[in-house]
Amino acid sequence: MDKFDTLQLFTRIVELGSFSQAADQLAIPRATASNAIKELESQLGCRLLERTTRHVRASQDGKAYYQRCVYILAELNDAEAALRPVVAKPRGILRIDLQGTHASQVVLPQLDEFHRRYPDIELIISSGDRLVDLVREGIDCVVRAGKLQDSSLVARHLADLPQIVCASPDYLAAFGVPEHPDDLEHHQCVNFFSTTGGLNYPFEFIIDNERRAFSPKGWVTVNEAENYVICALRGCGLVQLPRYHVEQTLAEGRLVEVMSDWQSPAIAVSALYTQNRQLSPRVRVFIDWLKEIYSARFPAAG
Numbered sequence: 001m002d003k004f005d006t007l008q009l010f011t012r013i014v015e016l017g018s019f020s021q022a023a024d025q026l027a028i029p030r031a032t033a034s035n036a037i038k039e040l041e042s043q044l045g046c047r048l049l050e051r052t053t054r055h056v057r058a059s060q061d062g063k064a065y066y067q068r069c070v071y072i073l074a075e076l077n078d079a080e081a082a083l084r085p086v087v088a089k090p091r092g093i094l095r096i097d098l099q100g101t102h103a104s105q106v107v108l109p110q111l112d113e114f115h116r117r118y119p120d121i122e123l124i125i126s127s128g129d130r131l132v133d134l135v136r137e138g139i140d141c142v143v144r145a146g147k148l149q150d151s152s153l154v155a156r157h158l159a160d161l162p163q164i165v166c167a168s169p170d171y172l173a174a175f176g177v178p179e180h181p182d183d184l185e186h187h188q189c190v191n192f193f194s195t196t197g198g199l200n201y202p203f204e205f206i207i208d209n210e211r212r213a214f215s216p217k218g219w220v221t222v223n224e225a226e227n228y229v230i231c232a233l234r235g236c237g238l239v240q241l242p243r244y245h246v247e248q249t250l251a252e253g254r255l256v257e258v259m260s261d262w263q264s265p266a267i268a269v270s271a272l273y274t275q276n277r278q279l280s281p282r283v284r285v286f287i288d289w290l291k292e293i294y295s296a297r298f299p300a301a302g
Contacts (some may be wrong), residue, residue: 001036004076005071010040010094014058014066016138028263034244043244063220074233090281091120097142099246102269103127106297114289121282137156139297140283145242145269145288153272156287157293160266161242165203166255170235178238181205184216188237191221192228203240206263217224242267244297269294 001009005026012022013033023033041048048062054095058066083237084115098107103125111123126139148155171188178187184203191200202213222228229246232239233254249255271287 001032004073006036006040007073007241009036009141010048011073012138013037013056014062017057019056019174021138022204037124059225071144073279089120090118090285092280092282093122093124094282094286095124095130095140096136096286097126097139099225100127101242102145105244106293110293114286117289118285121286140229140280141271141273141286143269143271147265148272153274154274155270156267156291158271158291160268161244161298162238162266163261164243164246165238165240165259165264165265166232166246166250166257167215167238168233168235168254170254171232171237172258173230174235179259179261180208181212181214181262183236184214187216189216189218190228190231190237190239191218192239193221193223202236204265205259208263211265240264 009022009026009028012025013019015024019033019037020030020092023030026033037049044065046061047059048065049056050059050062066146068288087144096162108125111199115121115123143158145161175187178184193200200218202209204213206212218237220231222231222240225241225245228239228241229249231237232246233249238258243250246255250257271290273283273287
């Protein structure tokens, strides 16, 4: 391995805490990775990594060396991007993580267009509502909606998604139609909680130019967007969510919008990436493409 590849390997081992995971991500044999680090430590005359049967972590010298490596690799990537046509035609593996509904309803339906534009980028896509660890899991970029919890990540705003409150016809027939946010105290809602925060999200409305929160009673709580909609369809209570997620069910009459005279605040959606790495050309073009498709899908607020 050349010095550049060895430095990349070393930083991935530190970030992942594993020789085998780093080797897998870089598509090299485990033995090659081990020998390269041994040679690097021999050249430097110090131990960079402390190995146990379960984990690998940087030594004190290794921590200092890691910080310099991150900076050097970022500078090299930036220099190469400036000198090669890679910005216009980026290549390589891009690992992204999308929330489920954003994957199925916004991004994936247009993914073939991204491939036609950038045929040399290989995408590895994971999906879910949990908050991933970008560094440890080797994710280049995530798309998330709502309030951003991790201030260590860099955020690129993509759009503001209009929200509504709705329920099934059966629920409204049984409990009545709320006309004012204060009516929610007499209603049931489907609660939604974050796996990171643990607290249920309240219903929110803009009243007299101020955001006010309401917490209706509810007997079921979920943490996944599709399950949230299924519970609403089964008459479990009111839900507040982005309109795009339920456009089809609203058109079919399986859900009914209520309290349309009271504005629900829009929910922001952002692309996030780590700030300790230079934004690579392939990440940059992917986020630019995301901005295009979100702005087209949500033109009023995008």
